Amino acid sequence: MTALSNPSDDRDQHDTHTLSNGQVVTGDKIASAELDPSLADTDTSNNHRQSSEEKHANESNGDGTMEKVATGASLGRVPSQAQKLGKKKIVVVMTALCTIISTALPTMASHFNASESGYSWMASSYMLANAAAVPLWGKISDIWGRKRILLLANVAFLVGSLICALAINLPMILVGRAIQGVGGGGVSFVILVLFLKIEAEKTPLLAGLKSIDWIGIVLIMGGTLMFLFGLEYGGITYPWDSATVICLIVFGVVTWAIAMVVEWKVAKYPVIPIRLFTNWHNVLVLLVCFCHSFVFISGAYYLPLYFQTVLLANPIMSGVYVLPNVLSLSFTSACTGFIIKKTGRYRELIVGGLFFMTLGYGLLIDLKYYASWPRIIIYQLIAGFGSGPVFQAPLVALQANIHRGDVAAGTSTFGFLRQTSAAMSIVLGTVVYQNVLQQQMPKISAAIGPEKATALASSFSGSQGDVIRALPEDQKNVVLKAYTFTLSRMWIFYTAIIGFGLLVSLLIRPVVLSKAHTFTKTGLAEQERARQEILAAQRGETQTEPKETV
Known part of the structure; x- marks a missing residue:
């Protein structure tokens, strides 16, 4: 490894x-x-x-x-600022590009007169494309290296961002968000592998294209999109028992099953190697990854919704209000790599992180309809403190247990699962929000009248804020309490998911990692060599190579 x-x-x-x-x-x-x-x-x-x-x-x-290790260097030889851009700065910039939209999303939905469905689509269109594209980016990186991925992904992200900037209606911005998602899938994958010591050989374009598992990629992308579209449509655009929703979900699962058979029996260089799932350690780690991403993204999207819908904050102040979560998350995430390198252990970080994450998101259930700053700050600090370690530690746990020839495929599988769970989280969170809010509408209607209640039900976030601000204080409190209750039930749902992840993490076996540094090579020749090694090991002709990790 x-x-x-x-x-x-x-x-x-x-x-x-x-x-x-x-x-x-x-x-x-x-x-x-x-x-x-x-x-x-x-x-x-x-x-x-x-x-x-x-x-x-x-x-x-x-x-x-x-x-520079020598002094007295001439001015003409000084590296440019672009050359001096370090890994930390690249990660900060790319992560910001991939997450900057969340605090502005409620106001964007209001600007385009979007309903809850439109809000969900503005988030999930990015997630859908992102999740579907990650396996392709992983396979391309195996062939041509990570630098080309970063450049190509940034071009796609730029095109999508330009379309969003020029958008004049909701469909146009959804198209831009989808293109952003394709580029963001490459950017997020590069962030995951950026710190790997990888040597990339020059691979001819035609030979590289021939080696890609196109059948597997099409089936995986198609199955993922059908399944997630089914979840997205269910209860919002169509009833859950409609033929459209049922067919999309069922056909998505069936397509996924066919894709797994192709990856197992047909593909020479599979996008998602089935052998990754034959080890229980890997399965448990991927389950932890799924639960963590599922719950983390809820904070990124629904905390700003709470601030703008209940506390009636603008997007700028909403971004300020989430700083406790962001700062504590950034601190613990930065410390995680250092701790793993010094101690060679990851299990304690995973279990401890999920414990505090469960506690923090559980406490969010107690958020009030008014600005209780001790609760807002402390609860976010705890949730962020727990979220940070679980970004890196599970990936290290996975890479420590797989053949080094599967590093890129394993990393892309990890990223694919993370993005898929994030897309599912936005969809299912919106479903919970809508269903609970619908139950609260009779109470709201009785307090403010059917006409105003209908206006609230047909608008979202920023538009709701305008309606709520115009209400008398007693009516406003009824509405804000209803929205707070709705969000609290959604936090219960997410707390249950992360609690399950905590239980799963207890089953991950502790492994002390080696501190030996090795280089992973990419390219067709290296892929073929690794494939032969794995096949030989499976036949029992040789032993699999020892784990080489951090």
Whole structure:
């Protein structure tokens, strides 16, 4: 197994350079030194002079940046800001791009006069495309390496973002969100494998395309889309017992079953190797991944809904209100890699994280219809504190238990399951929200009148806020209590899911990881070599290679 490079190990490069006038400046001041003649020597020949020893002293740090280990480097050889962009910065930027929409989504739904169904579609259109595209990105990375994926995924994300920016109606923004999801699937996959030490060989385009399991990809994507469309339509666009919903769900499951047979018996280089699921350890880890993603995404989408619908906050303040969750999550997530590297253990992080996550999301049930800041802050801190470790630790647990030839496929399977569960979470959360709110409508109608109740039922979030603000205080309290009750029942649903994940995590066996670092190679030759090794091991001709992990 490939060693994971911990993001906490990266250090920002603060190179010092001595100018001809004796002044010492840091790398980020070089640009101003070049522009200001008083800071730089006017003799250009000196700026381009560099000894052969200094040239050999410049070593690549593995992520495209150049680390200076010799002093006195000339100004003309200073790396650009783009070259100096480290792994931590890439992860921060890409993660922000993939999650920035959640706090603005309620107001966007209001702008396009979307109902609960429209709100759900604005979220799930991204998730659907994202989940369907992840296996393809994983297979492409096996052949051509991760750098090309990052560039191609960013282009797709840019095109989708441009369409969303120019959208004039709901269908147009849904198309843009779907294209964003395709690009986001590649970006999220690259984030998962970014810290792996991977060597990519140059693979011809035609040979690479021929090696891709296109049948498996089409079946997996088709089955996933049909199943998730069935969940999305159920209870919103069509009744749950309608032929459309039943056929989509059933055909989706059947297509998935056919895809698994193809991956098992037909595909030479399967997108999702079935052998990953023959080990109970892997199954338990993937179940934990499913539960964690299912519940985490609910906080990203429904906490802003609470702030904007119940507390009547605007999108900017809604983003401020979720900071306790974001900051605690970021802190524990950053510490997780460091702890795993130093201790070689992951089980304790998974179990502990899910315990605090269960506690935190359980406490969200107690949120009030008014701004109780101790509850809002403390509950989010606990939920975020638990969420952070469960991003990295289960992936390490999975990679520690699979053949290194399956690293990319295993990682894409992990990412695919995470995105699929997120899409299901948004759909099912909306179903719970709608059903409970529908039960509260008679109470709301009795308090504010049928006409205003109908206006609330036909609008969403921001539009609801305008209607609620115009109500007298006693009527407003009735409405806010009804929405708070509705959201509390939704938090009960999510707490049950993460509680199940906590129970599953207790069955994961503890393994002390090796600290040996190895390199994983990609490309067709490496895929074939790994395939032969796995086949030989399955025939009993050789033993599978020992686990090589962080």
